[in-house]
Amino acid sequence: MHMVATPNRKMQRVLQASMVLTFAYVVATFVFGLRAHSLALISEAGHNLSDLFAILLSFVAVYFQSRPATDQKTFGYQRAGVLAAFVNAVTLVVLSAWIAIEAIHRLAAPVQVQPRLMMYVAAAGVLMNGTIALLLWRFSGDVNIRSVFLHMLGDTLSTAAVIIGGAAILFTGMVWIDPVLSIIIALMILWSSISIIRETLNILLEGTPRSVQLIAVREAMQSVSGVIDVHDLHVWSLGSHSHALASHVTIDERPMSECADILNGLNKTLHDRFHITHTTIQFETTGCETTHGCSSPPELEAVGAHDHHHHHGHSHSH
Incomplete structure (x- = not known):
């Protein structure tokens, strides 16, 4: 029993540290996104919020998996994480739609952004997301953790795109790059959310698992x-x-x-x-x-x- 609990506890500690770091970065990207008038940074805050939920779900799943079944919950609490993932994904679809609408408004009426501030905050994000991805990679044998690892890896790449966007605005002065970047990030959020909705709905509707014929x-x-x-x-x-x-x-x-x-x-x-x-x-x-x-x-x-x-x-x- 002790052998199983130890990796679980280590996993929970890594997930807790990841949650704290991600939450701090969500606040930073949102505040600095407003300061720099950068919709790409604000979208990045939304994207990181999706990561925060993904890590939280994994944390809850790791916790609930260890809870025994009862006379009232004969299958235990295995569906709790699935239900939370479904709610989370639906919220993210709404978020991605809001980002896209805002970006279209920005394209119609351009706003001057501060590319240097965009680049600094995004660089901090690449460092943070990369660190979390590295920590999670050690546990990526667990499929629950692997999904979060892939989430963080994708986020590291999209944050790197904000740095490139900031540099492009700095050298060319083309402010339309910022809303275009935020549309790309919104599409990434939408794409990952729809796949989660499909998977969780299939489980909640008692469908045959996708991996089973x-x-x-x-x-x-x-x-x-x-x-x-x-x-x-x-x-x-x-x-x-x-x-x-x-x-x-x-x-x-x-x-x-x-x-x-x-x-x-x-x-x-x-x-x-x-x-x-x-x-x-x-x-x-x-x-x-x-x-x-x-x-x-x-x-x-x-x-x-x-x-x-x-x-x-x-x-x-x-």
């Missing part, structure tokens, strides 16, 4: 020795990296003691190939067509086998 799961289960047919198959996500499965499995008649081997084989295949950790499998045997709760053997069924199975799966309670 239902046909492949069915074939893998049917390849286990003793399994004749798999139907009423459902796969869904509990959290962003935790998958569950429920299914009816037809097996040939055999002593009860041998059924455990089939179940172990199914669970091992599902865990090793698809990272499915929570399974509910109901066995049905051939030669019991008349018994309620069993499906007729596949060889006795007509063309509409799938329809029959699917209907059967929902026609009785278990």
